[in-house]
Amino acid sequence: MQIRIKLYASLRWKLFEEAEWECTPGQKIASIVEQLGLPRNDVGTVLVNGLHAAWDEMVQDGDVLSLLPRMGGG
Amino acid sequence: MSDNKMMSTDPASVVYQRCTIDLATGRADFAAVPCRNLEDVLGGFGRSFQILAERDIACAYSPKNPLILNSGLLTGTSVMTGMRSYFSGYSPLKQSGTGRPGAMWSTGSGNFGNKFKWTGLDEVIFENRSETPVYAVLREGANGPEVELKPAGHLIGLTGHAKIMALAAEYPDAHFAAIGPAGENWQNNYMGAVVMSTDNELKSGEPKSRFAGRGGMGSLMGYKNLLAIVAQSPDKLQKITPEIRDVNRDILKSGGSARFQPTSQGGGGGTWANIEVLQVFHAVPLNNFRPKGCDNVERLFRDEVEKEFDVATEACHRCGIRCHNNLFHKNEDGSRGKLAAKFDFEPLILFGSNLGVHNPKEVCDLIHRCDLLGMDAISLGTTIAYLLDYNERHPEAPVLNGAVFGDYDKIAALIDGAGRGLYPELGRGVKRLSEALGETAYAMHVKGLELPAYLPDTNPGYIFAIAGGHMSMGTHMMLAKEGKHSLDEWVQAITTGGLLQVGYDMIGLCKFVGVGIGHDLIVRAVKEAAGLEIASADIVASVRRAYLRGLALELRQGFHEHEEYTLPSQVMDDPNHKVTLPKFITHDFLAQLRERVWSIFKPEMEGLLPVLEG
Numbered sequence A: 001m002q003i004r005i006k007l008y009a010s011l012r013w014k015l016f017e018e019a020e021w022e023c024t025p026g027q028k029i030a031s032i033v034e035q036l037g038l039p040r041n042d043v044g045t046v047l048v049n050g051l052h053a054a055w056d057e058m059v060q061d062g063d064v065l066s067l068l069p070r071m072g073g074g
Numbered sequence B: 001m002s003d004n005k006m007m008s009t010d011p012a013s014v015v016y017q018r019c020t021i022d023l024a025t026g027r028a029d030f031a032a033v034p035c036r037n038l039e040d041v042l043g044g045f046g047r048s049f050q051i052l053a054e055r056d057i058a059c060a061y062s063p064k065n066p067l068i069l070n071s072g073l074l075t076g077t078s079v080m081t082g083m084r085s086y087f088s089g090y091s092p093l094k095q096s097g098t099g100r101p102g103a104m105w106s107t108g109s110g111n112f113g114n115k116f117k118w119t120g121l122d123e124v125i126f127e128n129r130s131e132t133p134v135y136a137v138l139r140e141g142a143n144g145p146e147v148e149l150k151p152a153g154h155l156i157g158l159t160g161h162a163k164i165m166a167l168a169a170e171y172p173d174a175h176f177a178a179i180g181p182a183g184e185n186w187q188n189n190y191m192g193a194v195v196m197s198t199d200n201e202l203k204s205g206e207p208k209s210r211f212a213g214r215g216g217m218g219s220l221m222g223y224k225n226l227l228a229i230v231a232q233s234p235d236k237l238q239k240i241t242p243e244i245r246d247v248n249r250d251i252l253k254s255g256g257s258a259r260f261q262p263t264s265q266g267g268g269g270g271t272w273a274n275i276e277v278l279q280v281f282h283a284v285p286l287n288n289f290r291p292k293g294c295d296n297v298e299r300l301f302r303d304e305v306e307k308e309f310d311v312a313t314e315a316c317h318r319c320g321i322r323c324h325n326n327l328f329h330k331n332e333d334g335s336r337g338k339l340a341a342k343f344d345f346e347p348l349i350l351f352g353s354n355l356g357v358h359n360p361k362e363v364c365d366l367i368h369r370c371d372l373l374g375m376d377a378i379s380l381g382t383t384i385a386y387l388l389d390y391n392e393r394h395p396e397a398p399v400l401n402g403a404v405f406g407d408y409d410k411i412a413a414l415i416d417g418a419g420r421g422l423y424p425e426l427g428r429g430v431k432r433l434s435e436a437l438g439e440t441a442y443a444m445h446v447k448g449l450e451l452p453a454y455l456p457d458t459n460p461g462y463i464f465a466i467a468g469g470h471m472s473m474g475t476h477m478m479l480a481k482e483g484k485h486s487l488d489e490w491v492q493a494i495t496t497g498g499l500l501q502v503g504y505d506m507i508g509l510c511k512f513v514g515v516g517i518g519h520d521l522i523v524r525a526v527k528e529a530a531g532l533e534i535a536s537a538d539i540v541a542s543v544r545r546a547y548l549r550g551l552a553l554e555l556r557q558g559f560h561e562h563e564e565y566t567l568p569s570q571v572m573d574d575p576n577h578k579v580t581l582p583k584f585i586t587h588d589f590l591a592q593l594r595e596r597v598w599s600i601f602k603p604e605m606e607g608l609l610p611v612l613e614g
């Protein structure tokens, strides 16, 4: 199955902005991030179709997975 | 600070060096003061607020209101980022409905904190006010710290940076804290910052200062006729033991600090990256904190700005986090030109999209003006945004110079005028301005302190911040980061992790170390660099007490526990549907939040303040 991955800010600078991604049915977000070669610590927020999601959630065919770097300030 | 290098089960075994300077007489008294509790040991606002709590202050501009300069336990050590100094006093800006001022602290980096600590002092209390403009020289003498007040007539009217450079020519081996014209015009400008020198600034001659901006501590300094402070001492770099080297390595490797490190170092590039992340939710402040769901802010993304400017990541003295993003103009041949501005999330948004200005060159110029005049970028940017909003709503009767969103030239004139004391309407902050104009719903402040560049629509935690919205309550990104929006989650966040944010404003390190204040890294740093074995739980308990003391002090100064612990009413009455994050802040939500948070905090606040005589 195929999903669309969107990366932002430092993650985008490291890899790409947007790409179609092949994954297996039932694949968890954590495993996709690992496939991408991104350290988990670099990813602060995960969205699936614009909604906050957890690392162990599974994606569905056609989902848009957005990965945002960790934010900070103050 | 001296200690017996043992676990301080008795804080009194730790003694700090205080100097009290009476600016009216020039007299200086030195004292070795035993710590009363762990808050005194950790330092920063944990110590200064206990001094403020002993005073009954009805007006910030009163001789009885002290200005306290102090350090944190790890200031001046070799622990990375350990160079913070703190300025505390009752704030001219933060004011309760009764008219009494709120206690505040403000902090910055640069090398001033180190030099201050190396003079042998941990704390200076500036009492009263001088008749004439002076600057204070704190230096290490043959028999301990020495203090001298000197005439400062030659510094009047100079920018903060120019004051620093003038003093640097006279005092080698020193670093400086100065006010700009805004602080000198304290009657009309309550948001003056303290401008602190960096090594890079003194070497390059470029205005690469750091700022203790919040709460108008620079204006308080101006009221006292104290234009600058010189801290002169040879460098006393603490030996980097293998243990401290490991602590520093872990600070750099910890996920916490990585987001603030340069992209070239594999980091996130500093707070600048927040723009792109918040834009995913259309939650970047635009036109007075009212995003419109458009992509205007994208011109301020880092890669866009890099097309026009040379971006250099620089650092305070020996700090590997290197969080400063300094923008330089590009010469025609592509080489690096003059410094344009320091570019971080707050000034970038508050002088950019939030004023409707999207051209990076113009944003740079506005930031630069504010910095040179020595004002708090958050307070000024947010107050101007309100004014532009008001003028847009009242085209028939605009105020001041009639500027509206995007009106770069007129906004530049407003900044200059505010900094020179010509626009008290702006210089006295958004609370007073909105009350005078009779439209408070969209005035972005809580308890008189202007909001930073995170939407209030996303952070009910602002209401329990005690010294600036994002500096003293670490909940400002919880919604965007984690999507949490239930009452239980917010009560939990505010009453546990959120308040611990202030711990860094005690111990002398930057928040950009990025780990929780009870983290093993902090415990090890305190042990290795200060020789004190303090358990994580004790550090956390002490930080909590210090925060709650600050909150108790707010109530004692007359902040109303319901009416003033609230957000700008526009958030509840006119939710912004362009922001794609959950909209959950209603009047009812805030009422329940207040009730539950106070019910947890209030029993713990009992007994934290001394009883005032009379």
Ligand code: SF4
Pocket (backbone or CB within 6 Å): B080, B081, B082, B083, B109, B110, B314, B315, B316, B317, B319, B320, B321, B322, B323, B324, B510, B512, B513
């Ligand atoms: S984290 Fe940034 S502000 Fe703090 S010491 Fe390092 S370079 Fe300076």
